[in-house]
Amino acid sequence: MIESARWSIDTNILVYATDPDAPLAKREIAQEMIKRMTLSPHAALVGQVLSEFMSVVLRKNAMSHKQALEAVDLLSQAADVLGASRQAYAQAWNLAARHKYQVWDALIIAICADHGVRILYSEDAGSLKRPLGVRVINPFLDKVK
Numbered sequence: 001m002i003e004s005a006r007w008s009i010d011t012n013i014l015v016y017a018t019d020p021d022a023p024l025a026k027r028e029i030a031q032e033m034i035k036r037m038t039l040s041p042h043a044a045l046v047g048q049v050l051s052e053f054m055s056v057v058l059r060k061n062a063m064s065h066k067q068a069l070e071a072v073d074l075l076s077q078a079a080d081v082l083g084a085s086r087q088a089y090a091q092a093w094n095l096a097a098r099h100k101y102q103v104w105d106a107l108i109i110a111i112c113a114d115h116g117v118r119i120l121y122s123e124d125a126g127s128l129k130r131p132l133g134v135r136v137i138n139p140f141l142d143k144v145k
Contacts, residue, residue, distance in 0.1 A: 008044045008082075008112055009033055010105075010122030011052040013139070018071070019062060026140055033121060033139060034078075043079040046111045048104060050075060088114040091132055099128055109134050 016022040017030035037043040050072045057063040063071065084092075088110040095106035105124050112120050113132035125136045 004042065005118040006042045006044060006116050007040075007119040007121065008046055008079075008117045009037060009049070010108060010120060010124060011049045011056065012123045013121060014049065014053040014075070015056050018057065019060075029139055034075075038078045040079075044082050044112075044115065044117055045075060045079045046082050046108050048084065048108050048111065050081065052104065082111050082115045082117070084111050085114055095131055099131070101131070106131075109136070 013030045013033055015030075016026045017034050019027065022030070037045075053075075054068045054072050057068050057071070058065065084107060088107065091110040091113065092103065092107040095101050095109065096103045101109070102124075105122075108122075109120060109131045111117075112134045117134060119135050119137060121137050121139045123138055123140060125138055129135070
C-alpha cells in the first residue's frame with residue numbers, strides 16, 4: 001500500500017471485512033486495509049461508499065439497522081469523509097457515459113479526484129487505468145485464488 005499519497009477504499013472492501021461468508025483471504029486483506037485506514041493520515045472515505053456499505057449490509061440482513069448505523073458512524077470517524085460537488089457529479093456522468101462505468105462507481109472515482117485522492121483500492125477497476133487521475137488498484141489481485 002502506498003502511504004504517502006491520499007488514498008481511499010471502495011465499498012467491496014468494507015463489505016468483505018464484515019461479511020463472515022466472504023472468502024477468508026479477502027476478509028483478512030479487507031480487515032487489514034481498514035486497520036491501516038484508521039492509522040493513516042492519508043486515508044479518506046467517500047460518503048457514497050459508506051452509504052453503499054450500509055445499503056448492502058441491510059439488504060443482506062448482515063446487520064441490524066442499529067448495527068449498520070454504528071458501523072458507518074465508527075468508519076466515518078476513522079478517516080475524512082468526502083462529499084460530492086456539482087463538478088464531481090458532472091465528471092461521474094461523463095465517465096459513465098463515455099467509458100461505460102457504473103454511475104455509482106464513477107461517482108466514487110470523481111469524488112476521489114475532486115478531493116485529491118490519488119489511489120482507490122477496489123475490486124471494480126473498470127476499463128481505464130487512471131480514470132480522472134485516480135489509480136484504481138485491486139488489493140485482492142494475485143493474493144486470492
